[in-house]
Amino acid sequence: MDQKSISKAVIRRLPRYYRYLGELMEEGVERISSNELSEKMRVTASQIRQDLNNFGGFGQQGYGYNVPYLYTEIGKILGLDKTHHMIIIGAGNLGQALANYVKFEKRGFKIVGIFDVNPVLKGISIRGNQIRMMDELPEFLKEQEVQIAALTLPKGNAAETADFLVQHGIKAIWNFAHLDLDVPEDVIVENVHLSESLMRLSYNLNCYVTEHQKNED
Amino acid sequence: MDQKSISKAVIRRLPRYYRYLGELMEEGVERISSNELSEKMRVTASQIRQDLNNFGGFGQQGYGYNVPYLYTEIGKILGLDKTHHMIIIGAGNLGQALANYVKFEKRGFKIVGIFDVNPVLKGISIRGNQIRMMDELPEFLKEQEVQIAALTLPKGNAAETADFLVQHGIKAIWNFAHLDLDVPEDVIVENVHLSESLMRLSYNLNCYVTEHQKNED
């Protein structure tokens, strides 16, 4: 499976397919055609068929797609059939919010540790995980297998901390800090830049107002 | 200014330009060429020039771009020169994390209210904002001008609450709930789907492992 060659645009859409199929399953829907799904999701049926066929023929001519089967298969593609161990670096508000977020665990993302540099936070328990100090991290990573580190730190310490994580074997960083991390090629970074998202919202708000005013002139 | 015709890909990149220009300003850099910036940001110089020229000629032949000027102009395009009033709907962990996030206010996003349905939370103060009950919202929106509502609710109540917000005049929703909102055309929705982001990370992790194993065979 040469998954590497699949375009980012397709990957971006996969979790959304997964979500809609999950909902259909909850509704007890057994099968769906690309056409029906296209109406629900407001994308073209063509795109759905193209996207799915990157990974193999999940459908059947004259029938459509079997919902539970397709759901499971997309889950496998996304690696949701495996358990991933995750640590959270930075036990501020956002870090704690992530740590409290129950649903991740349902999808196989298990939070096994929370770290911070602030001694005031030491030992505070969040859903069974006591906050640890950063200097315990190297030892911790020797004992535990951890695939993912969520980085919820102020910009100032983030670059340095990311280096530290990489040095100690972390291969994937879920980056909430407002900077682009510079990591080796084999380390995966997924960015969540909340402030950029908010700026895009603001841009569109701006647009609407100007368009609106224009029409009134 | 027919901003409506500018592609989403360009808008997605604008906040990143803004961030880099801000950093350059802090470093005291006065001017930068598209070439220098392209090396820093790891995009093509051509793309930078194309992107910026969607909004007008900010540069000067033979000189490049004036950093503070360009920073200000992109800020204006993104609407960061205006103050936006924001309310947070859902005072759970994520809602509280957003409410505590100081930096938004620096960019002109002022949190003026936090709402929840859980009476236990009533009156708790977060950075000067007491958590209010949802039934106070209509009154509140009559008195205050609010542009943006951040929706940090469980999926179950989100659709209904979004309708409620729209009915009471909210024109932009920053949606953290794991569903696609169905709103009138003139209402802006900006989605932050954390679980989808995590799935993309997981996909790439998966990929790397398989590629890696393949090479070892």
Add this chain to the structure above:
DNA sequence: TAGATTGTTAATCGATTAACAATC
């Protein structure tokens, strides 16, 4: 002026959509 670098047009590349033959 000469050199540098933009703004902008043209060429390329990739992603989306349309069409239809294959097949359940």
Add this chain to the structure above:
DNA sequence: TAGATTGTTAATCGATTAACAATC
């Protein structure tokens, strides 16, 4: 079998990159 719907190829559309004339 006939109807439905996929998988897949071809056509279109849009976004990115390259090239270069304009100009500071």
